[in-house]
Amino acid sequence: RIYSNDKEKAMSGILIYSASGDSEGTMGGLVRQAEPDLFGNTLENAINKAQWCSADPICNEAFKRGGQGPYSLNMAACHCCCLLPETSCENFNRLMDRSYINFLDTHSIFNV
Numbered sequence: 001r002i003y004s005n006d007k008e009k010a011m012s013g014i015l016i017y018s019a020s021g022d023s024e025g026t027m028g029g030l031v032r033q034a035e036p037d038l039f040g041n042t043l044e045n046a047i048n049k050a051q052w053c054s055a056d057p058i059c060n061e062a063f064k065r066g067g068q069g070p071y072s073l074n075m076a077a078c079h080c081c082c083l084l085p086e087t088s089c090e091n092f093n094r095l096m097d098r099s100y101i102n103f104l105d106t107h108s109i110f111n112v
Helices: 027-033 036-049 098-102
Strands: none
Touching: 027 036
């Protein structure tokens, strides 16, 4: 994990991880994917893959039930698509909604 700060420029971050053990999942493979000629495709593929969950339509329609997960803080996010083991997520998988980044539904908890 790397955090940096430049008070002169607004910054944001994104994490894309690999669960595979092939050459693309090594540190060199991940670094190569971050190069400008490949990163746009990598990001677009990640967003496109987040459009579908094997638990849809149940997962994507969580807003109709008032949310899902602890305290109903998640919308379109379940163990089939987004959630990590809680020891791996410092926010304990709260406030997750894949429909927000894909504009799958206007009922996202982040739409104001």
